[in-house]
Amino acid sequence: xxxxxxxxxxxxxxxxxxxxxxxxxxxxxxxxxxxxxxxxxxxxxxxxxxxxxxxxxxxxxxxxxxxxxxxxxxxxxxxxxxxxxxxxxxxxxxxxxxxxxxxxxxxxxxxxxxxxxxxxxxxxxxxxxxxxxxxxxxxxxxxxxxxxxxxxxxxxxxxxxxxxxxxxxxxxxxxxxxxxxxxxxxxxxxxxxxxxxxxxxxxxxxxxxxxxxxxxxxxxxxxxxxxxxxxxxxx
Numbered sequence: 001x002x003x004x005x006x007x008x009x010x011x012x013x014x015x016x017x018x019x020x021x022x023x024x025x026x027x028x029x030x031x032x033x034x035x036x037x038x039x040x041x042x043x044x045x046x047x048x049x050x051x052x053x054x055x056x057x058x059x060x061x062x063x064x065x066x067x068x069x070x071x072x073x074x075x076x077x078x079x080x081x082x083x084x085x086x087x088x089x090x091x092x093x094x095x096x097x098x099x100x101x102x103x104x105x106x107x108x109x110x111x112x113x114x115x116x117x118x119x120x121x122x123x124x125x126x127x128x129x130x131x132x133x134x135x136x137x138x139x140x141x142x143x144x145x146x147x148x149x150x151x152x153x154x155x156x157x158x159x160x161x162x163x164x165x166x167x168x169x170x171x172x173x174x175x176x177x178x179x180x181x182x183x184x185x186x187x188x189x190x191x192x193x194x195x196x197x198x199x200x201x202x203x204x205x206x207x208x209x210x211x212x213x214x215x216x217x218x219x220x221x222x223x224x225x226x227x228x229x230x231x232x233x234x235x
Contacts, residue, residue: 067223
């Protein structure tokens with residue numbers, strides 16, 4: 001009888017432990033929820049991809065301003081120190097300026113694991129063929145919503161200059177990520193990806209002089225402002 005009660009007690013304890021595991025896991029993942037308001041760069045680090053040693057990422061009146069020089073190949077970035085973010089809602093409040101006409105300059109709000117696992121908003125003037133196809137007016141910019149691979153996809157839309165909410169929402173479908181790109185709370189593109197939560201991301205803000213986004217080297221200094229970045233975990 002004593003052996004019976006001991007077995008029953010151990011069974012109950014194990015049942016409680018196993019029952020608590022999912023709740024603990026969810027609590028841990030929800031603890032990743034964060035909002036960065038750029039009063040400081042705590043939790044962020046520089047992640048440039050150029051030969052210019054100047055950071056060109058500065059805090060001004062509660063905003064992060066990133067800028068690139070005229071006639072340069074500056075690629076200025078900051079990213080979260082941690083590469084731990086998976087399913088959830090990623091939000092950037094980003095100011096899109098009027099860049100120089102035809103300038104190869106991109107204001108980026110994006111997440112990155114490696115060059116094959118990168119999901120972007122990249123906003124710039126756009127090449128002339130894309131602008132004509134979208135019937136963009138002179139004061140409109142082009143936002144490219146891009147998956148770099150698995151599968152590759154790049155969808156351009158026109159937007160006004162000024163402040164915008166750029167959001168990437170990642171859910172799971174059949175074990176892999178399903179992504180929705182939203183601009184100002186409106187879904188603009190969706191895609192089923194071929195990888196899932198085994199891939200976790202850094203979060204990036206950037207301004208880069210990139211060839212694909214314009215017809216000529218940048219003729220002026222261009223900059224983007226970032227008000228806040230937010231991550232909210234969900235399955």
